[in-house]
Amino acid sequence: MSPRPGFVLEVDRSTPSTLFWHGEGFRLERLPVGSRVLYAPEPVDALADPVAAIRRALQEPLGDCAPLSSLLHPGMQLTIAFDDVSLPLPPMRGPDNRQLVIEQVLELAADAGVDDVVLIAALALHRRMTDAELRHALGERIFDAFAPHGLLWQHDAEDPEQLVHLGLTDHGEDVEINKRAATSDLLIYVNINLVAMDGGHKSVATGLASYKSLRHHHNAHTMAQSRSFMDQHRSELHTSNWRMGRLIAAAGVKVFQIETNLNTDTFPEQFRFLQRREWEWTARDRAGFLASSKALQATPDRVARSIFHSIRSPHKMTSVQAGEVGAVHERTTENVYAQQLLEVEGQTDILTMGLPYICPYNVNSIMNPILVACLGLGYFFNMYRGRPLVREGGVVIMSHPTPWAFHPGHHPSYIDFFEQVLAETTDPVEIGKYEESFATDPWYVHLYRTGNAYHGVHPFYMWYWCAHALEHVGAVIVVGGDRAAVRRLGFKPASSMADALEMATDVVGPDPSLTHLHSPPLLMADVP
Amino acid sequence: MKGLVFERNLARFAASRMVSVLGGSGRGVTVGPLRLTDVEPPELPGPGWQQVRPLLAGICGSDLSTLDGRSSRYFEDVVSFPFVPGHEVVGTLADSDDRVVIEPVLGCVARGITPLCGACAEGRTGGCERVAFGHLSPGLQIGYCSDTGGGWSAAGLVAHDTQLHPVPDALSNEEAVMVEPAACAVHAAVAAGVDTGDTVAVLGAGTLGLCTVAALAALSPPGSLLVGAKYAHQRRLADELGADVVVDPDQLMRTVRRSSRSLEASATLTGGADVVIDCVGSEESLAQALSMVRPRGRVVLVGMPGRVTVDLASLWHREVTVTGAYAYGNEDIGGLWRRTFDVAMELVAAKRLGRLVSARYPLDRFEEALAHAGSAGRRGAVKVVFDLRARDRFRGTGPSTKGPLS
Numbered sequence: 018m019s020p021r022p023g024f025v026l027e028v029d030r031s032t033p034s035t036l037f038w039h040g041e042g043f044r045l046e047r048l049p050v051g052s053r054v055l056y057a058p059e060p061v062d063a064l065a066d067p068v069a070a071i072r073r074a075l076q077e078p079l080g081d082c083a084p085l086s087s088l089l090h091p092g093m094q095l096t097i098a099f100d101d102v103s104l105p106l107p108p109m110r111g112p113d114n115r116q117l118v119i120e121q122v123l124e125l126a127a128d129a130g131v132d133d134v135v136l137i138a139a140l141a142l143h144r145r146m147t148d149a150e151l152r153h154a155l156g157e158r159i160f161d162a163f164a165p166h167g168l169l170w171q172h173d174a175e176d177p178e179q180l181v182h183l184g185l186t187d188h189g190e191d192v193e194i195n196k197r198a199a200t201s202d203l204l205i206y207v208n209i210n211l212v213a214m215d216g217g218h219k220s221v222a223t224g225l226a227s228y229k230s231l232r233h234h235h236n237a238h239t240m241a242q243s244r245s246f247m248d249q250h251r252s253e254l255h256t257s258n259w260r261m262g263r264l265i266a267a268a269g270v271k272v273f274q275i276e277t278n279l280n281t282d283t284f285p286e287q288f289r290f291l292q293r294r295e296w297e298w299t300a301r302d303r304a305g306f307l308a309s310s311k312a313l314q315a316t317p318d319r320v321a322r323s324i325f326h327s328i329r330s331p332h333k334m335t336s337v338q339a340g341e342v343g344a345v346h347e348r349t350t351e352n353v354y355a356q357q358l359l360e361v362e363g364q365t366d367i368l369t370m371g372l373p374y375i376c377p378y379n380v381n382s383i384m385n386p387i388l389v390a391c392l393g394l395g396y397f398f399n400m401y402r403g404r405p406l407v408r409e410g411g412v413v414i415m416s417h418p419t420p421w422a423f424h425p426g427h428h429p430s431y432i433d434f435f436e437q438v439l440a441e442t443t444d445p446v447e448i449g450k451y452e453e454s455f456a457t458d459p460w461y462v463h464l465y466r467t468g469n470a471y472h473g474v475h476p477f478y479m480w481y482w483c484a485h486a487l488e489h490v491g492a493v494i495v496v497g498g499d500r501a502a503v504r505r506l507g508f509k510p511a512s513s514m515a516d517a518l519e520m521a522t523d524v525v526g527p528d529p530s531l532t533h534l535h536s537p538p539l540l541m542a543d544v545p
Numbered sequence: 546m547k548g549l550v551f552e553r554n555l556a557r558f559a560a561s562r563m564v565s566v567l568g569g570s571g572r573g574v575t576v577g578p579l580r581l582t583d584v585e586p587p588e589l590p591g592p593g594w595q596q597v598r599p600l601l602a603g604i605c606g607s608d609l610s611t612l613d614g615r616s617s618r619y620f621e622d623v624v625s626f627p628f629v630p631g632h633e634v635v636g637t638l639a640d641s642d643d644r645v646v647i648e649p650v651l652g653c654v655a656r657g658i659t660p661l662c663g664a665c666a667e668g669r670t671g672g673c674e675r676v677a678f679g680h681l682s683p684g685l686q687i688g689y690c691s692d693t694g695g696g697w698s699a700a701g702l703v704a705h706d707t708q709l710h711p712v713p714d715a716l717s718n719e720e721a722v723m724v725e726p727a728a729c730a731v732h733a734a735v736a737a738g739v740d741t742g743d744t745v746a747v748l749g750a751g752t753l754g755l756c757t758v759a760a761l762a763a764l765s766p767p768g769s770l771l772v773g774a775k776y777a778h779q780r781r782l783a784d785e786l787g788a789d790v791v792v793d794p795d796q797l798m799r800t801v802r803r804s805s806r807s808l809e810a811s812a813t814l815t816g817g818a819d820v821v822i823d824c825v826g827s828e829e830s831l832a833q834a835l836s837m838v839r840p841r842g843r844v845v846l847v848g849m850p851g852r853v854t855v856d857l858a859s860l861w862h863r864e865v866t867v868t869g870a871y872a873y874g875n876e877d878i879g880g881l882w883r884r885t886f887d888v889a890m891e892l893v894a895a896k897r898l899g900r901l902v903s904a905r906y907p908l909d910r911f912e913e914a915l916a917h918a919g920s921a922g923r924r925g926a927v928k929v930v931f932d933l934r935a936r937d938r939f940r941g942t943g944p945s946t947k948g949p950l951s
């Protein structure tokens with residue numbers, strides 16, 4: 018039986034309260050009659066034998082590309098780059114897709130007599146992964162075979178010795194990427210595709226790039242012109258990455274792309290109620306919700322955070338494709354859409370969303386206020402194809418505690434950005450004047466290179482990520498957030514959903530239409 | 546006439562200290578050695594002295610420190626009991642009704658000492674080496690000397706001609722009472738030795754901190770003037786008075802680090818501010834200053850410190866200079882040798898420092914006044930003053946003044 022597609026529920030008097038994520042907790046909200054609630058399609062079936070599927074993909078590549086085994090030969094230099102800790106969300110139960118794929122690649126390489134192999138975590142400007150995170154992504158066997166010998170690298174975008182400038186695109190964009198990857202006889206990129214934005218030429222052109230290169234597309238202008246960046250064909254972010262990808266190929270870098278899709282089977286058994294539609298909750302779901310909610314209310318924030326970050330998601334590989342970057346990514350994107358797309362008729366005055374405890378940049382960390390903004394306005398707002406779910410001048414209502422809290426080891430520059438830059442302006446264009454000083458700050462560079470810190474410029478990227486939404490909406494309201502932190506973001510705090518709805522009518526007028534994005538599990542709205 | 550008198554009474558001193566520790570600065574006055582009593586006008590110590598009737602007299606951090614029993618025992622031999630506190634004074638001359646501001650330091654000239662000590666001979670009366678000697682009882686300033694009286698008394702005080710500064714008509718009383726703290730700030734700004742392009746961090750944004758910001762901005766603007774201010778009104782004022790960046794105190798070190806592009810090691814910046822001006826004077830603020838000043842940089846103590854325990858390893862290792870900035874006298878301002886009070890008078894007018902006077906109290910409400918001053922920041926105030934214009938008690942005198950008498 019094929020999984021049920023997504024569903025648009027129209028709220029009536031008999032509709033039970035709607036579950037909202039609220040950081041490391043949940044809220045039940047009664048939405049006005051006539052509101053729409055968007056439910057994600059149910060998880061598509063997992064591959065019955067992912068290893069066999071991987072082998073087949075490697076031997077039957079897509080596009081203009083030979084089978085992987087024929088590209089491997091003794092004496093060659095092989096580099097395998099892979100997505101970092103930001104994917105997937107939540108981290109998946111082992112074995113991780115990266116482990117499954119890389120094991121097969123290494124087997125082929127060994128069969129071909131390739132002995133110069135280096136693995137590189139494609140961090141871009143993200144934090145370095147811990148050994149535990151690398152072990153989880155790659156599996157013990159790969160980690161133990163490579164890490165002790167210095168053959169498991171983490172891309173260092175600040176080490177000039179590790180970078181090579183390949184030239185300028187026809188738009189004058191610097192393309193500077195990891196030297197080992199660029200100069201290898203073959204670069205294999207292993208991806209996990211969670212949302213339509215991931216993968217394609219973005220994997221190498223972003224994941225293995227330097228700040229000098231990234232700044233050409235990670236800026237307020239590009240982000241505002243990516244409508245959305247989940248729709249590659251209407252995304253300046255992708256257009257720029259694709260230009261860079263073409264230049265990388267023209268410079269002689271041979272890329273063999275391997276992309277994997279995941280289904281949206283996101284939460285383990287004890288949190289199953291999160292994946293079910295409320296009116297279909299069983300007694301067990303209700304008990305699970307009540308038990309979780311009560312327990313979390315009595316749990317200190319730190320402990321609750323630790324509990325949630327220990328979740329290992331049961332999501333499974335649904336497909337794997339390999340070969341030429343463009344052809345591979347086209348198939349991957351089709352698969353993402355097949356899993357996540359939900360047709361929605363028309364825009365809404367008010368878009369509500371419950372934000373969970375995790376986003377790509379706080380795995381095993383704190384969801385600080387900047388990341389709250391980025392998750393809501395950068396990611397969830399952009400989960401559309403066609404037109405944004407909320408109309409221009411509409412209101413976004415987000416539910417999240419938004420604590421004024423930061424992980425000092427992971428997000429040091431975020432603290433200064435929040436305290437100094439956002440205190441002065443929240444305009445994504447205007448903040449640009451501070452970008453260079455954060456990007457080149459020697460302390461941030463030091464922490465990025467030697468600790469587990471995001472690069473100094475990263476909070477700017479998070480704010481640029483919000484540029485399209487900030488330009489589009491009339492107001493952003495945060496329910497249940499730390500009031501000072503919410504105000505610092507330039508948003509309006511509300512203590513309850515009822516208050517938020519009342520405040521929203523000041524912006525959009527009386528009797529507004531309301532749509533709730535019931536996510537995660539992830540869904541993408543197709544708004545004609 | 547009524548006046549507030551501070552007597553030597555160790556038991557009350559200890560009680561005051563205990564209450565202020567428990568209840569907050571200024572609260573210990575209820576049990577301390579300060580009392581409102583009948584006071585006779587002080588006698589003129591000799592020729593060249595004048596009787597002054599205070600109009601407004603400020604409550605200073607050092608006054609609170611003394612009343613709270615927190616001040617250092619260092620001062621024991623340079624004050625004489627009983628004394629009438631109050632050294633920030635605008636008043637009128639008893640003979641002529643002319644308004645004057647008092648320069649309270651009791652240097653060699655006022656004490657009738659000849660030859661003058663080295664500091665006084667150079668015009669640096671703040672550094673007078675004879676404050677416990679001469680024909681006056683010991684007392685480093687009016688307001689700490691049993692012979693001169695002080696500003697917190699309707700009976701008035703006496704001051705030597707050299708301590709009197711006529712107040713221009715254009716200056717309101719609220720502005721005039723700010724001249725003394727402004728003079729301290731001018732001296733501190735000069736002592737800081739700021740070069741163009743320097744990064745200067747100011748810790749604290751009470752009266753002294755704000756005046757120092759104003760003085761730095763006016764007299765020797767640094768490349769970057771960073772201020773740590775605890776309260777919203779302090780942040781606003783610091784910004785208006787010339788700070789480039791104003792942040793919460795706990796953010797100041799990060800701001801200095803960013804500004805100086807330093808690294809961090811052992812909770813100390815590897816680089817840091819060229820100059821840190823500590824306008825708080827606590828153990829924490831001194832430690833903070835040492836952690837954010839650059840190697841071979843300068844820490845200027847403007848807020849009155851007491852006994853503190855501070856790790857000086859970084860000072861030794863980084864060859865940091867720590868210097869005090871007390872009072873005034875004459876300063877080298879752009880190559881000109883000028884009276885600090887003259888410069889301060891201009892600064893007060895130019896920066897409209899009278900707006901820092903937040904509340905005025907009559908003497909008989911001194912307990913409230915001192916409690917207010919002790920919690921000024923928290924209560925949205927900066928400078929609290931006694932208003933001794935008895936006939937005008939219930940009339941406001943300046944557009945910028947707000948408080949219990951306005």
